[in-house]
Amino acid sequence: MNMAFDILLTLCFVASGLYALILGVQARRWTKLLPNPYLYPRGKHPGSCLKPEIYLRMLRTRLLIWGIMLLLAAGGYVLGQVLPDCSPWVSFLFLLLGAGIFLNHKWTMYRAGKRFW
Numbered sequence: 001m002n003m004a005f006d007i008l009l010t011l012c013f014v015a016s017g018l019y020a021l022i023l024g025v026q027a028r029r030w031t032k033l034l035p036n037p038y039l040y041p042r043g044k045h046p047g048s049c050l051k052p053e054i055y056l057r058m059l060r061t062r063l064l065i066w067g068i069m070l071l072l073a074a075g076g077y078v079l080g081q082v083l084p085d086c087s088p089w090v091s092f093l094f095l096l097l098g099a100g101i102f103l104n105h106k107w108t109m110y111r112a113g114k115r116f117w
Contacts, residue, residue, distance in 0.1 A: 006081055010074050013098050017070030024063030030056060041113030048117060055116045062108060066101055073098040 023039070033039075033046030039059060040046060049055055073094050080091030 006077075009095070009098075010078055013070050013074035013077065017067045017074060019067075020063045020070060021067030024060055024067055027056060027060045027063060041109045041117065044113055044117045050116055052116075055112065058112070062105075066105055069101050070098060073101065 019038075023036075033049055033052050033056065035046055046052070076094035076097070077091050080086045080088070080094055
């Protein structure tokens with residue numbers, strides 16, 4: 001069961017990191033906010049954004065940073081599981097890093113909802 005959790009957690013980190021990186025790169029070509037439920041605070045519609053250009057600039061940077069950090073967290077978590085010399089605390093610290101990145105994303109979306117809508 002523990003191995004299945006490790007695989008699932010790693011796949012979630014990698015998939016989320018790649019999705020954030022792809023969206024961050026694609027967001028450079030966006031001229032307006034596109035409908036995507038993962039990019040906006042809950043209950044907010046892209047058409048009602050007060051400053052879409054500033055929000056897009058902030059979003060691009062955050063997506064690239066989150067993508068890189070999630071991929072690093074996945075890599076560190078896998079290294080902590082694979083290398084026999086690593087303490088179990090190494091994997092736990094990278095697990096906390098991934099959870100911290102997720103919480104940072106939620107907090108940033110909450111603040112963006114207050115600032116841009």
